[in-house]
Amino acid sequence: MRAxxxxxxxxxxxxxxxxxxxxxxxVLEPPKDKKFGDLAANLALVLAKEAGKNPRDLAAALADKLxxxxxxIADVSVAGPGFLNVRFSPDFWREEIRLVEExxxxxxxxxxxxxxxxxxxxxxxxxxxxxxxxxxxxxAIGDSLARILRFSGYDVExxxxxxxxxxxxxxxxxxxxxxxxxxxxxxxSWPEDWYKGAYIVEIAKELLAARPGLLDLPxxxxxxxxxxxxxxTIFDGxxxxxxxxxxxxxxWFSERSLVDSGAVARGFEMLKKSxxxxxxxxxxxxxxxxxxxxxxxVLKKSDGSLTYFASDIAYxxxxxxxGFELVVDIWGADxxxxxxxxxxxxxxxxxxxxxxxxxxVQLVNLLKAGEQVAMSTRAGQFETLADVIMEVGADxxxxxxxxxxxxxPLDFDLDLVKRRTLDNPVYYVQYAHARVSSVLRRAAERxxxxxxxxxxxxxxLLKEEEELExxxxxxxxxxxxxxxxxxxxxxxxxxxxxELSGALHSYYAAHQVLGAGSGQLSLARLALLRxxxxxxxxxxxxxxxxxxxxx
RNA sequence: GCGCUCGUAGCUCAGUUGGAUAGAGCGUUGGCCUCCGGAGCCAAAGGCCGCAGGUUCGAAUCCUGCCGGGCGCGCCA
Numbered sequence: 001m002r003a004x005x006x007x008x009x010x011x012x013x014x015x016x017x018x019x020x021x022x023x024x025x026x027v028l029e030p031p032k033d034k035k036f037g038d039l040a041a042n043l044a045l046v047l048a049k050e051a052g053k054n055p056r057d058l059a060a061a062l063a064d065k066l067x068x069x070x071x072x073i074a075d076v077s078v079a080g081p082g083f084l085n086v087r088f089s090p091d092f093w094r095e096e097i098r099l100v101e102e103x104x105x106x107x108x109x110x111x112x113x114x115x116x117x118x119x120x121x122x123x124x125x126x127x128x129x130x131x132x133x134x135x136x137x138x139x140a141i142g143d144s145l146a147r148i149l150r151f152s153g154y155d156v157e158x159x160x161x162x163x164x165x166x167x168x169x170x171x172x173x174x175x176x177x178x179x180x181x182x183x184x185x186x187x188x189s190w191p192e193d194w195y196k197g198a199y200i201v202e203i204a205k206e207l208l209a210a211r212p213g214l215l216d217l218p219x220x221x222x223x224x225x226x227x228x229x230x231x232x233t234i235f236d237g238x239x240x241x242x243x244x245x246x247x248x249x250x251x252w253f254s255e256r257s258l259v260d261s262g263a264v265a266r267g268f269e270m271l272k273k274s275x276x277x278x279x280x281x282x283x284x285x286x287x288x289x290x291x292x293x294x295x296x297x298v299l300k301k302s303d304g305s306l307t308y309f310a311s312d313i314a315y316x317x318x319x320x321x322x323g324f325e326l327v328v329d330i331w332g333a334d335x336x337x338x339x340x341x342x343x344x345x346x347x348x349x350x351x352x353x354x355x356x357x358x359x360x361v362q363l364v365n366l367l368k369a370g371e372q373v374a375m376s377t378r379a380g381q382f383e384t385l386a387d388v389i390m391e392v393g394a395d396x397x398x399x400x401x402x403x404x405x406x407x408x409p410l411d412f413d414l415d416l417v418k419r420r421t422l423d424n425p426v427y428y429v430q431y432a433h434a435r436v437s438s439v440l441r442r443a444a445e446r447x448x449x450x451x452x453x454x455x456x457x458x459x460x461l462l463k464e465e466e467e468l469e470x471x472x473x474x475x476x477x478x479x480x481x482x483x484x485x486x487x488x489x490x491x492x493x494x495x496x497x498x499e500l501s502g503a504l505h506s507y508y509a510a511h512q513v514l515g516a517g518s519g520q521l522s523l524a525r526l527a528l529l530r531x532x533x534x535x536x537x538x539x540x541x542x543x544x545x546x547x548x549x550x551x
Numbered sequence: 552g553c554g555c556u557c558g559u560a561g562c563u564c565a566g567u568u569g570g571a572u573a574g575a576g577c578g579u580u581g582g583c584c585u586c587c588g589g590a591g592c593c594a595a596a597g598g599c600c601g602c603a604g605g606u607u608c609g610a611a612u613c614c615u616g617c618c619g620g621g622c623g624c625g626c627c628a
Contacts, residue, residue: 025568032571042570049608080571081608126628168628283626294554294624301626308628336555337623360556362621404564408557409621420590425576431590439587446587483567495565498575509583509592522587551590 001110001478002096003039003088004028006072011043014065023047030476037075037085038472044082055082093471094459100474100531101453108538112482113154119319120146122330123242123249124161127234128172129197131241133412134332136385138361140401140544142330143247144490145359147542152485157324160249161315164231165256166308171195173227177219179204180226184215203230241386245394246544258314264306267314267349268299276348286313291344313345320351327355328488333362333407359488361406367413392417395545399426402543403494425498429536430548432501436533437549439513443526448519454527461524466507470532473500477535481542490543497539504532 012022023046031040044059059078066076066086075087100107122142125135142158149156163169175195178188183204207229208214214222242248258264268284271277276287282302286309289296299310319327327346331338339358346356366373366388388397396417403425404410420427443450462468477496484492513525537547 027568027570029567029570032573036571040571045570045608055608083571163628166628281626285626298626303626305626307626333556334622339555362556408564411563421577427590428576431588435588435591442587479567487567489567491565492567495575498565502575505591506593508587509589512587514587516587550588 001475002099003092003472003475004479007039007041007086010066010073011041011062014062017065018061020047023050030472031083031085036079036083037077037087039086039088041084041086042082044078044084048082058082059084090463090468091456091460093468093475094456094462096471096474097454097459097527097531098456100534101527104534105538105541107534108477108481108542109151109153110478110482111153113149113152113485115153115155116326117155117157117324118149118326118328119157119159119322119324120149120328120330121159121161121319123238123247124163125238126163126168127231127238128168128195129199129234130237131385133364133366133385133388134361136245136388136397137364137401137406137410138330138332139242139245139247139385140398141359141361141406141490144398144402144493144543145328145330145488147544148481148485148490148493151542152482154326154485157251158249159251159253162235162252162254162256164254165259165311169227169231170223172230173223175200176204176207176226176230177223180208180215183208186215199234200230203233206233241384241389244389245385245398253315255311255315258311258318259306263318264311264314267310267317270317270350271299271313271348274348274350286341286345286348288341288344291347293340293344297341309341309345312342313349316342316346316356317349320346320349320355325355326357328357328359330359330361333360336360357488359406362409364401365409365411367411368415373414388412388414395430396424396426398543399429399494399545400424402490403498405489405491425494426545427551428505429497429501429540430545431551432504433533433536433540433547434549434551435508436504436529436536439529440526440533441549443514443522446514448514448522448526450523450526450530454524458520458524459527461521462528464507464511466503466510467525467528470500470503470507470528473503474531474535477539484542493539493542497536497543500532500536500539504529504536 007028008022015022023043025046026041026043028039028041031037044055044062047053048055048058056078059082062084063076063078066073066084072089072092073086074089077085079085103109120142122145123131123135123139125131131139146156146158171191171194174191178190178194179201181188183201204226207226210229211225214225217225268277271286276290277299278285278287283298284300286297286299297309298307299313300306316327329342336358342358343353343356347353391414400412400417401410416424418424440450462471477500480492480496484490511525513529514522516522516525533547540547
């Protein structure tokens, strides 16, 4: 971050002197091979192409300018087709420790989001039963993404959409009501698709105990009570599960409130005005094909009732009315076919395409010792999120969910997630943090007192290659965070943490800290470890994973 | 059939807006502290980045076609 910023600034200044401007496509990044230096710029390649010049000549000219300019730059060279390779001085890198010390828990925080208003909606599972492991993945991704976006200067609000209107909810009420009648030995006839789960019986029992006269009420009223009670009970469970998973939503948004407020009707009006709706076969249609979908979609059925899509349009319209500039939905991958029509809707509502993003979360295969665990409703299996958290802990589960691109299927092996080896990277990263904490504790016991801020003089003792390597990695943390935010990809942070932890373990094995030979050198190395520990902690915080002092 | 998506080491996967000789872990093989946490470290072997074209200084990345896997394709929610 600092390296990138400073070099970019220098180069811009030089370009200005040469009457050239910084091209959009210019990139500064660490080269794949370290022998090229700390940072490589393709600037000359891009500029030379535009001007029809030789990139190597241009790069050489830029390199000369850079060289005479700066004490922080140790070496500049030109290589390959015209890359400008820069190596910073050790002093430049050592400053990173002081920056971490200054920023502390805010190290890595950045303002790349420009206070853009973003909503992240996730989980939003129907209140028809407890959360399962697939919901857990969506929950971890949504929660972590919100943390990362906030850390990157976005103005974020998280939301859970409650599907409390519609047929499924009537079925839920009916199912409880029928179970209650069954418990009272009243005649029942089961409809085709009702909720058969054992928890429905439990809910019915509880409700009967609380309201003995329930079944004496008129049928409709009685079923309404059943529905309300069942939904409340199930949501209590969902909220408890989410809390145990360290996931919280700022707002719980009810679909029913949307219907009641007339928002759906308003949505229809907007579509009609924009010319995208029409009537056919007694139903109201939305011409989504005009906006990239492969079929037109029904909004209002010929029997007068609304489709799910209709209220979803109203819901998203409501989101934009609330002033969000970017709406991020986290969906199960089985809904991906739904994206084109939702995009079409957003566009018909007059919003730019890029104001709506969907993060698809692929299915989770639950395994035990390599064997697939059936995800059926049968009891006794680790099928619910609560069971999984109890089995492996929130930290391991969250890290596992966040250590893979969301859009690729994930094998979640219960035995592997409990294992404490690199197979299961959460321990590798947490161990790095615990190790740092342990050494700092030990140092204090031995009377080595590390000041809150290290001086440049002290840090000048850091000369080992592994030390400079750690510092270079630290410098990338901020970029990693802002990149994860921009790409809506929390797993970038996980991979970064694994790399940083690996570098720490290597360093630790190669060099003594407490036994470094001189007290001053020990202190300098302790300062480095403390900065690494802080960065690991900040990164884990973004994943919602704890950074233990000891394990 | 149409649409979306993925195809990278034996396995599981990274690869940021196109950058240099494609990375990590597991597994395999061989090593490492009488010392700060061995839950660790070091090293070796392992690749036509699905295939074939195209775009350009440059492609795992972008475009087209094909092959293979996953998912979706209701006046369901």
